[in-house]
Amino acid sequence: MANEVKKLRKDAYNCEECVIVPTADIYETAEEYVIRADMPGTRKENLDITLEKNQLDIYGRLDEELTSEESLKYGEYRLHNYHRTFVVGDGIDREKINATLENGVLTLALPKSEKLKPRKIEIKTEA
Amino acid sequence: MFTTYDVFDDVVHLRDLVDRFFSEAPAVRRNVEYPYVNLKENDDEVVITALLPGVMADSLNIQLIDNSLVLEGEKKSDVQDKPYIRKERVFGGFKKAVRLPYRVDGDKIEAGLKDGILTIKLAKAEEARPKKIEIR
Numbered sequence: 001m002a003n004e005v006k007k008l009r010k011d012a013y014n015c016e017e018c019v020i021v022p023t024a025d026i027y028e029t030a031e032e033y034v035i036r037a038d039m040p041g042t043r044k045e046n047l048d049i050t051l052e053k054n055q056l057d058i059y060g061r062l063d064e065e066l067t068s069e070e071s072l073k074y075g076e077y078r079l080h081n082y083h084r085t086f087v088v089g090d091g092i093d094r095e096k097i098n099a100t101l102e103n104g105v106l107t108l109a110l111p112k113s114e115k116l117k118p119r120k121i122e123i124k125t126e127a
Numbered sequence: 128m129f130t131t132y133d134v135f136d137d138v139v140h141l142r143d144l145v146d147r148f149f150s151e152a153p154a155v156r157r158n159v160e161y162p163y164v165n166l167k168e169n170d171d172e173v174v175i176t177a178l179l180p181g182v183m184a185d186s187l188n189i190q191l192i193d194n195s196l197v198l199e200g201e202k203k204s205d206v207q208d209k210p211y212i213r214k215e216r217v218f219g220g221f222k223k224a225v226r227l228p229y230r231v232d233g234d235k236i237e238a239g240l241k242d243g244i245l246t247i248k249l250a251k252a253e254e255a256r257p258k259k260i261e262i263r
Contacts, residue, residue: 005148023215027207036205038180038216040243066244070167073228077163077178104180104243105205 019083022060022106026086030118033092033110039082040104041066049099049108056086058106091116160223162198162245168228170257173249175225180243181205181216187240189247191233195224196247229255 024037039047042060050057060082067079091113098109162177177198179187187200204218227249235250 002144005144024213025206025211025216026213027209027211029207029209033212034207036216038243040178040180043242071169072165073168074164074166076159077165103183103240104178 018080020080021084022058022082024084032112033088035086035106035108035110037082037084037106037108038104039101039106041079042082042101042104042106044101047099047101047106049097051088051092051094051097054087054089056088056110058082058084058086058108060106161221162223164198164223164225166225166228171251173227173229173231173251175247175249177245177247178243179240179245181218182240182243182245184240187245189238191231191236191249192224194230195226196249197222197224198245199223231255 022037022039024035026033026035028034037058039060041062043063046061046063048057048059048061050059062079062081067081069075069078088110093111093113096111098111100107162179164175164177167174167176175196179200179202182200182202186203187198190197190199199220199222201220202218206214206218230252231249232252237248239246
């Protein structure tokens with residue numbers, strides 16, 4: 001049993017398909033939802049964000065030199081490509097999604113569609 | 128003193144085994160100080176990389192003290208005063224010393240911060256470089 005567990009762990013370490021799920025914050029304002037995710041090592045060109053139906057996928061591919069462990073003498077982290085999926089509601093304006101990547105932090109702004117934005121209701125007073 | 132065999136002992140043992148597997152898995156194992164560093168080495172230099180997403184170069188202070196490289200800085204909070212649906216990222220100051228395996232040349236240190244990864248290249252001191260020994 002212990003050996004099998006060891007083998008499982010070894011496979012998990014060496015797996016090619018492994019991805020890192022980046023840590024993320026999500027907050028909401030009156031106009032939009034904002035996702036911020038830590039994805040160190042990701043360049044703009046290697047970032048893919050797709051929204052299909054209600055599924056938002058964030059992929060970040062890393063350059064070979066970042067994931068390579070050649071001549072590594074001491075390690076506390078291991079990098080893989082990034083992938084995280086969020087389910088979004090219907091009230092997103094799909095045309096206006098805005099992404100910026102700065103210092104390894106992705107900021108994704110998902111504007112709410114018009115019908116979801118808060119609006120002030122005028123109170124008509126009878127004259 | 129006698130013991131009885133209880134099948135639940137095995138179950139508990141199995142559970143411990145599974146727990147240990149997960150607690151030692153890299154994604155969960157976080158018993159090292161922030162930031163996480165890797166150290167690579169080649170003939171002439173030692174290269175240290177650290178994961179610092181969201182940390183600006185001007186809030187970083189890197190020092191070589193004796194045989195250690197000290198990384199000090201702050202990941203400035205970008206938390207907004209808005210309702211959060213999910214909050215996983217952490218912010219704050221940090222200070223970490225990384226012990227170097229070789230003497231390095233203090234005048235030949237290059238540091239660069241790119242895409243949230245800090246790379247520090249330290250040239251090995253002359254006496255730490257490998258020397259080929261001729262056989263006569």
